[in-house]
Amino acid sequence: xxxxxxxxxxxxxxxxxxxxxxxxxxxxxxxxxxxxxxxxxxxxxxxxxxxxxxxxxxxxxxxxxxxxxxxxxxxxxxxxxxxxxxxxxxxxxxxxxxxxxxxxxxxxxxxxxxxxxxxxxxxxxxxxxxxxxxxxxxxxxxxxxxxxxxxxxxxxxxxxxxxxxxxxxxxxxxxxxxxxxxxxxxxxxxxxxxxxxxxxxxxxxxxxxxxxxxxxxxxxxxxxxxxxxxxxxxxxxxxxxxxxxxxxxxxxxxxxxxxxxxxxxxxxxxxxxxxxxxxxxxxxxxxxxxxxxxxxxxxxxxxxxxxxxxxxxxxxxxxxxxxxxxxxxxxxxxxxxxxxxxxxxxxxxxxxxxxxxxxxxxxxxxxxxxxxxxxxxxxxxxxxxxxxxxxxxxxxxxxxxxxxxxxxxxxxxxxxxxxxxxxxxxxxxxxxxxxxxxxxxxxx
Amino acid sequence: xxxxxxxxxxxxxxxxxxxxxxxxxxxxxxxxxxxxxxxxxxxxxxxxxxxxxxxxxxxxxxxxxxxxxxxxxxxxxxxxxxxxxxxxxxxxxxxxxxxxxxxxxxxxxxxxxxxxxxxxxxxxxxxxxxxxxxxxxxxxxxxxxxxxxxxxxxxxxxxxxxxxxxxxxxxxxxxxxxxxxxxxxxxxxxxxxxxxxxxxxxxxxxxxxxxxxxxxxxxxxxxxxxxxxxxxxxxxxxxxxxxxxxxxxxxxxxxxxxxxxxxxxxxxxxxxxxxxxxxxxxxxxxxxxxxxxxxxxxxxxxxxxxxxxxxxxxxxxxxxxxxxxxxxxxxxxxxxxxxxxxxxxxxxxxxxxxxxxxxxxxxxxxxxxxxxxxxxxxxxxxxxxxxxxxxxxxxxxxxxxxxxxxxxxxxxxxxxxxxxxxxxxxxxxxxxxxxxxxxxxxxx
Numbered sequence: 001x002x003x004x005x006x007x008x009x010x011x012x013x014x015x016x017x018x019x020x021x022x023x024x025x026x027x028x029x030x031x032x033x034x035x036x037x038x039x040x041x042x043x044x045x046x047x048x049x050x051x052x053x054x055x056x057x058x059x060x061x062x063x064x065x066x067x068x069x070x071x072x073x074x075x076x077x078x079x080x081x082x083x084x085x086x087x088x089x090x091x092x093x094x095x096x097x098x099x100x101x102x103x104x105x106x107x108x109x110x111x112x113x114x115x116x117x118x119x120x121x122x123x124x125x126x127x128x129x130x131x132x133x134x135x136x137x138x139x140x141x142x143x144x145x146x147x148x149x150x151x152x153x154x155x156x157x158x159x160x161x162x163x164x165x166x167x168x169x170x171x172x173x174x175x176x177x178x179x180x181x182x183x184x185x186x187x188x189x190x191x192x193x194x195x196x197x198x199x200x201x202x203x204x205x206x207x208x209x210x211x212x213x214x215x216x217x218x219x220x221x222x223x224x225x226x227x228x229x230x231x232x233x234x235x236x237x238x239x240x241x242x243x244x245x246x247x248x249x250x251x252x253x254x255x256x257x258x259x260x261x262x263x264x265x266x267x268x269x270x271x272x273x274x275x276x277x278x279x280x281x282x283x284x285x286x287x288x289x290x291x292x293x294x295x296x297x298x299x300x301x302x303x304x305x306x307x308x309x310x311x312x313x314x315x316x317x318x319x320x321x322x323x324x325x326x327x328x329x330x331x332x333x334x335x336x337x338x339x340x341x342x343x344x345x346x347x348x349x350x351x352x353x354x355x356x357x358x359x360x361x362x363x364x365x366x367x368x369x370x371x372x373x374x375x376x377x378x379x380x381x382x383x384x385x386x387x388x389x390x391x392x393x394x395x396x397x398x399x400x401x402x403x404x405x406x407x408x409x410x411x412x413x414x415x416x417x418x419x420x421x422x423x424x425x426x427x428x429x430x431x432x433x434x435x436x437x438x439x440x441x442x443x444x
Numbered sequence: 445x446x447x448x449x450x451x452x453x454x455x456x457x458x459x460x461x462x463x464x465x466x467x468x469x470x471x472x473x474x475x476x477x478x479x480x481x482x483x484x485x486x487x488x489x490x491x492x493x494x495x496x497x498x499x500x501x502x503x504x505x506x507x508x509x510x511x512x513x514x515x516x517x518x519x520x521x522x523x524x525x526x527x528x529x530x531x532x533x534x535x536x537x538x539x540x541x542x543x544x545x546x547x548x549x550x551x552x553x554x555x556x557x558x559x560x561x562x563x564x565x566x567x568x569x570x571x572x573x574x575x576x577x578x579x580x581x582x583x584x585x586x587x588x589x590x591x592x593x594x595x596x597x598x599x600x601x602x603x604x605x606x607x608x609x610x611x612x613x614x615x616x617x618x619x620x621x622x623x624x625x626x627x628x629x630x631x632x633x634x635x636x637x638x639x640x641x642x643x644x645x646x647x648x649x650x651x652x653x654x655x656x657x658x659x660x661x662x663x664x665x666x667x668x669x670x671x672x673x674x675x676x677x678x679x680x681x682x683x684x685x686x687x688x689x690x691x692x693x694x695x696x697x698x699x700x701x702x703x704x705x706x707x708x709x710x711x712x713x714x715x716x717x718x719x720x721x722x723x724x725x726x727x728x729x730x731x732x733x734x735x736x737x738x739x740x741x742x743x744x745x746x747x748x749x750x751x752x753x754x755x756x757x758x759x760x761x762x763x764x765x766x767x768x769x770x771x772x773x774x775x776x777x778x779x780x781x782x783x784x785x786x787x788x789x790x791x792x793x794x795x796x797x798x799x800x801x802x803x804x805x806x807x808x809x810x811x812x813x814x815x816x817x818x819x820x821x822x823x824x825x826x827x828x829x830x831x832x833x834x835x836x837x838x839x840x841x842x843x844x845x846x847x848x849x850x851x852x853x854x855x856x857x858x859x860x861x862x863x864x865x866x867x868x869x870x871x872x873x874x875x876x877x878x879x880x881x882x883x884x885x886x887x888x
Contacts, residue, residue, distance in 0.1 A: 035584060052496035061628040071630045074584040091588050140479055140518040144535050184505040186515045385840055389833070396829055 002331055005087050005096040006030045007077045007264075009037050009060045011316035012102035012296030012323070019324020021067030026331065028070040031089060035059055035074045038125065039381055041313060042390070044165060047122055047131040048172035050397055055389050057125060058382040077103075080268050082289050098291045098327050101264060101278065102320065105297035105311060108260035108275075115236040119255040122165055131254060135173065138251045142192075143185045155193045156250040158241045160233050161257030162197045162204030164348035167216060169254055170197050171350040174223030195225045196250075198243055200232055200257075205348055205356070207310065212356040215365040219350040233257075259311065261298050273300040277308065282338035284323050290336075293326065295319030301339065313380065314344040349373050352398065446775055449531050449540040450474045451521045451708075453481050453504045455760035456546035456740030456767070463768020465511030470775065472514040475533060479503055479518045482569065483825055485757060486834070488609060491566055491575040492616035494841055499833050501569060502826040521547075524712050526733050542735045542771050545708060545722065546764065549741035549755060552704035552719075559680040563699040566609060575698060579617065582695045586636075587629045599637045600694040602685045604677050605701030606641045606648030608792035611660060613698055614641050615794040618667030639669045640694075642687055644676055644701075649792055649800070651754065656800040659809045663794040677701075703755065705742050717744040721752065726782035728767050734780075737770065739763030745783065757824065758788040793817050796842065 004020055006013045009032035020028050039056040046053050060072045076090045080099065087094045107121035120130050135157070142154040157173050159166045177193040197204060197220065204227060205213045217227050228243065235242035240250035265278035270286050272278055277300035278286055284299065286292040295301075296316035302308045309315045318341060326336040345359025347369065355370040357363075364372065374394065381387050448464055450457045453476035464472050483500040490497050504516045520534045524543065531538045551565035564574050579601070586598040601617050603610045621637040641648060641664065648671060649657045661671050672687065679686035684694035709722035714730050716722055721744035722730055728745065730736040739745075740760035746752045753759045762785060770780040789803025791813065799814035801807075808816065818838065825831050 035580070049498075052498040054493075054496040059628070065628055073588045075588060092590075136479070144517045144519060146536075184503070184509055389836070392833070392836075 002026050002097040003095065004028045004098045004100065004327060005094060006100040006102070007087070008032055008100075008102040008104060008296075008298070009034070009072070010040075010102060010104050010296055011037075011313050012298075012320040013100060014060070014063065015317055015320025016100050016102070016293075016295075016324045016327070017064055017067065017070050019321055020327060021064065021070055023069065023328065026069060026328075028067070029094065030060065030064070030070060030072045031075050031077055031087075032060060032072070033074065033076050035061065035072065037063065037382060039386075040123075041377060042381070043122055043125075043128050044168040044172065046125065047128040047135075047169065048176065049132050049136065050172070051390060051393055053125045053128065055386055055393065056381070058386060063382055077264065079264070080292075082268060082286075082292055085291070096291075098330065099293070100323055100327075101286075101292065101294045101298055102296045102316070103262040103264055103298050105259040105261050105275075107255060108258035109255070110258055112236070115255070118236045118238060119160060119241075119253040121255040122169070123259075131169075134252050135176075139181060139185065139188065141251075143187050145187075148192075151188070152192050152194075153240070153249045154251040155188070156196075156240070156248065156252070157194070158196045158198060158248055158250045158253045160198050160236070160241070160253065160255050162199030162201070162227065162229070163207075163256060164205065164346075166197055166199070166254075166256035167205060167220065167348055167350060169256060170195050170225045171220060171223055171354070174220070174225050175351045178223065193224065195223075196241075196248060197225060197227045198231045198233055198241065198248075199227070199229050202229055204229065207346060208348070208356060208358050209363055212358055212363055212365055216348065216350055216356050219354040219365075223351055259297070265294070265298065273308070275300075283326055283336035284319060284339050285326075285336070290330070293323040295323050301341075309341055310346075312344075312346065315341060318342065347373050347376065446470050446541040447539065448472045448542045448544065448771060449538060450544040450546065451531070452476055452544075452546040452548060452740075452742070453478070453516070454484075454546060454548050454740055455481075455757050456742075456764040457544060458504070458507065459761055459764025460544050460546070460737075460739075460768045460771070461508055461511065461514050463765055464771060465508065465514055467513065467772065470513060470772075472511070473538065474504065474508070474514060474516045475519050475521055475531075476504060476516070477518065477520050479505065479516065481507065481826060483830075484567075485821060486825070487566055487569075487572050488612040488616065490569065491572040491579075491613065492620065493576050493580065494616070495834060495837055497569045497572065499830055499837065500825070502830060507826055521708065523708070524736075526712060526714075526730075526736055529735070540735075542774065543737070544767055544771075545730075545736065545738045545742055546740045546760070547706040547708050547742050549703040549705050549719075551699060552702035553699070554702055556680070559699070562680045562682060563604060563685075563697040565699040566613070567703075575613075578696050579620075583625060583629065583632070585695075587631050589631075592636075595632070596636050596638075597684070597693045598695040599632070600640075600684070600692065600696075601638070602640045602642060602692055602694045602697045604642050604680070604685070604697065604699050606643030606645070606671065606673070607651075607700060608649065608790075610641055610643070610698075610700035611649060611664065611792055611794060613700060614639050614664060614669045615667055615798070618664070618669050619795045622667065637668065639667075640685075640692060641669060641671045642675045642677055642685065642692075643671070643673050646673055648673065651790060652792070652800060652802050653807055656802055656807055656809055660792065660794055660800050663798040663809075667795055703741070709738070709742065717752070719744070727770055727780035728763060728783050729770075729780070734774070737767040739767050745785075753785055754790075756788075756790065759785060762786065791817050791820065 006016050009030055014037055017028055017030050020026055036057040036059050042056045045051040064070045078088045080087050085096050109115045120127050138154045142151045145151050159170045173195050177190050181188050182190040203213045205216055231243045233241055236253055241248045241253055261276040263276055265272045270278045278294045279300045280294055284293050284295055297311045300308045322339045329336050347357035349355040353367045353370050355373040356365045357369040357372050378387050450460050453474055458481055461472055461474050464470055480501040480503050486500045489495040508514045522532045524531050529540050553559045564571050582598045586595045589595050603614045617639050621634050625632050626634040647657045649660050675687045677685055680697055685692045685697055705720040707720055709716045714722045722738045723744045724738055728737050728739055741755045744752045766783045773780050791801035793799040797811045797814050799817040800809045801813040801816050822831050
């Protein structure tokens with residue numbers, strides 16, 4: 001009986017488990033710090049109060065229940081000794097015959113970790129709830145404030161980073177203030193609302209074609225979003241954001257700029273690239289360790305002369321399947337196969353009826369892209385029930401703009417005020433290695 | 445233009461606002477610490493992962509949006525000076541012509557506040573999330589534990605208090621372990637699960653007839669719940685609960701025993717009863733202050749020779765309407781009318797197809813009571829969308845027992861690990877006066 005340990009239950013890890021499910025003489029242990037798979041591509045909708053967290057998080061055990069040889073354990077992997085084939089977790093150690101590390105990515109503040117407090121990122125349900133709390137709290141405080149300057153600051157939102165997540169957040173805040181604020185708040189002039197995307201490159205969504213990128217910019221501007229390109233943030237604090245010589249006074253700053261692989265690769269001593277991603281061979285094994293695999297946002301996979309594959313859900317999903325098949329081949333004593341990526345294209349949404357989608361030479365924008373966006377996301381969402389509920393939520397919002405989930409709770413102070421139970425030293429270790437938040441959205 | 449200030453947006457406060465909505469020459473300010481109304485009767489389902497929090501919380505502004513003279517402000521009322529008709533809040537002060545205090549109730553540990561850490565109560569979304577986290581975490585830890593004694597402790601759940609909330613929690617945990625644990629967890633023997641209700645009185649649900657109360661006991665026992673009556677808890681700590689000479693080693697203890705009105709009545713200096721409830725006249729005004737009203741769990745309303753009305757949603761709802769009508773009469777210079785309670789009966793649910801309902805001499809149990817329970821709760825829930833979603837969630841669970849919301853998130857550490865942003869002194873003040881959690885469930 002061979003034992004496969006999978007660390008991380010995102011798109012990559014989950015698909016490894018599925019490939020190995022109910023295979024003879026193999027038992028699988030999947031370890032994740034959460035007992036659910038988070039559908040990261042829709043996380044921004046939880047942050048924007050359009051969906052409930054439970055609608056995009058699906059219990060791993062239910063997803064894998066038909067595979068009797070798969071056990072899911074909730075826990076944190078501290079490190080791995082690849083020479084002795086041992087995984088060290090917060091609930092003991094574990095031997096493996098084959099190890100899969102798919103721990104995803106987390107935010108990266110380019111050496112400015114002090115910005116995190118003022119500009120939370122969007123990778124976990126806790127962060128989504130914190131962003132929701134901040135945005136809704138800004139509206140609440142603006143509603144009760146008597147001071148126009150204060151109101152103006154409270155109603156100013158800066159999103160750092162113009163990749164898909166930044167665009168989605170900015171578009172949602174634009175729609176919210178345009179349709180929701182004006183209808184339900186008595187003391188807010190929606191004209192006071194200002195939303196900025198501050199982006200370092202010459203154009204937002206730079207992985208798309210220039211044509212689609214400028215269409216997205218125009219769609220954002222229609223929603224009242226100001227897009228600042230070639231703009232570098234030099235400071236973020238409680239008052240707002242410093243961009244070159246300009247200071248944007250803002251009550252809410254959100255971070256959608258940089259990601260970095262979880263640092264477990266470094267901790268173990270594997271070769272990593274500048275983003276902390278583990279460099280893998282063409283069969284997705286770690287260089288020098290034929291029984292250790294990695295995929296998804298954790299992996300740096302590049303064909304000769306090319307850059308690494310982007311942090312997309314479809315990359316993670318395909319790599320997970322390939323890892324599963326290669327483990328089976330290896331156990332049968334057969335040679336592993338090199339991974340071949342089938343490009344499924346990319347898409348981003350701006351708001352109601354507005355999205356962009358690109359696949360090869362096909363470029364779509366507006367309503368058609370938006371409908372494809374909806375369909376693809378529903379298709380990849382796990383579970384019939386989740387699909388039904390998300391479709392209903394969207395249909396409701398589409399016709400009413402009345403997201404009933406727009407509640408804010410002071411108890412939702414996950415982010416800045418959570419006292420971690422771990423000791424400082426241990427905590428640092430855990431922070432360095434959160435096994436595993438899956439991040440399908442490292443698409444900058 | 446008369447100004448009415450309502451503190452608290454529960455069933456009572458909300459119905460005052462509705463009565464005064466769009467009335468000439470009246471403007472209304474509703475202050476609540478949350479921007480939503482929480483449908484407290486279904487809060488235990490959020491704690492038990494059967495519903496999402498967003499499905500039972502409805503934004504006050506949307507509920508009141510058709511009343512142009514009503515403004516909702518999110519804030520905390522610190523105190524009131526009834527002689528100068530001034531309300532002091534965390535965002536400034538405010539004059540009123542008429543004041544309504546409906547701040548509900550909170551948990552009461554009978555002088556043992558140190559128990560709260562080990563036995564959270566169920567009044568807010570944060571507490572519901574914390575209870576969910578503890579219960580699901582117990583299952584997760586039991587799944588990964590190798591030690592039978594530890595597993596047994598982790599799978600032991602004690603609910604202190606045998607009122608409707610305690611019964612609902614115990615029944616849900618019973619169903620969860622029977623149908624869900626056995627199906628999806630590989631290393632848990634559901635037979636190890638033990639659930640206790642520890643209740644001080646000779647029978648649980650003592651506001652119901654003895655016949656229904658014993659039917660509920662039998663339904664609980666069918667789900668594996670042990671009901672200990674005439675049992676007093678003398679100690680709660682990390683190891684479990686001490687009941688007389690017996691120690692129940694338990695990983696999870698939940699508090700459903702005592703409630704107490706929020707202390708704003710005492711802070712202001714109004715006459716209060718032993719539970720902190722403000723004693724009101726028959727027209728729901730505070731004794732000596734004809735322009736201050738109170739209702740719901742905050743109010744002690746008793747006809748001569750009778751005990752105070754119970755903390756039921758229907759009491760709060762009717763009192764809210766009566767307060768609204770009396771304010772209108774007072775503004776017109778007419779005499780206020782005494783409040784008359786129309787008894788709508790009471791009900792409690794144990795699990796699938798099992799509930800009890802009583803109204804006058806009509807006593808129902810089992811499937812019929814359960815169907816009525818469903819219907820009444822759907823009817824009183826706010827908003828077509830919430831009703832639709834809750835019906836769908838229930839229908840899904842009914843046929844599958846697969847609550848897909850059964851996720852646990854380490855970031856959901858609202859309860860014990862939340863560092864409050866307020867200063868200690870201020871915090872105590874806030875804690876003493878959380879304006880306002882509405883509590884429809886003080887039904888012990």
